[in-house]
Amino acid sequence: MKAELINPFLESARIVIEQVANIRPSTGQLGIKDVKFVENYIWIQIGMTGQMQGDIVFGLHESVALKVVSAMMGGFMITEMDDMSKSAISELGNMISGNASTMLFNQGVRVDITPPKLLHSASLAGFDAKRALTIPLIMEGIGELDIQVLIA
Numbered sequence: 001m002k003a004e005l006i007n008p009f010l011e012s013a014r015i016v017i018e019q020v021a022n023i024r025p026s027t028g029q030l031g032i033k034d035v036k037f038v039e040n041y042i043w044i045q046i047g048m049t050g051q052m053q054g055d056i057v058f059g060l061h062e063s064v065a066l067k068v069v070s071a072m073m074g075g076f077m078i079t080e081m082d083d084m085s086k087s088a089i090s091e092l093g094n095m096i097s098g099n100a101s102t103m104l105f106n107q108g109v110r111v112d113i114t115p116p117k118l119l120h121s122a123s124l125a126g127f128d129a130k131r132a133l134t135i136p137l138i139m140e141g142i143g144e145l146d147i148q149v150l151i152a
Contacts, residue, residue: 010147035134042118043118044119045119050111054151067143090118094115
């Protein structure tokens with residue numbers, strides 16, 4: 001697994017989060033870890049096809065997701081993950097992945113992405129533990145968004 005595979009997603013996430021939530025995230029430590037779905041987390045899974053096969057999974061604690069959605073809504077306080085909140089956080093993952101796929105295309109890597117799949121419970125994930133290249137984005141005053149790349 002090549003570390004440069006995560007760079008377009010990292011750069012895209014920084015740009016998109018800054019645009020839609022007016023937050024400038026910083027980068028945590030790059031690493032390889034087992035992906036484990038835990039309760040009280042929101043998982044946004046985006047499939048990749050083409051020259052890169054696999055999944056990109058964005059993970060964030062539900063309380064962080066609520067803060068991000070609140071920021072996306074211009075500061076209007078969101079207190080529950082209702083349909084609107086789920087749609088907004090899914091769209092965030094979609095925007096990050098779409099922008100990253102454009103960056104990859106500009107580097108000569110042709111990929112397509114699948115629509116986002118929101119996983120709100122570890123038991124519903126239906127996802128086997130896998131090793132992933134992972135990097136957290138730290139959003140000051142909000143929390144972390146983990147970017148996990150599972151590419152074959």
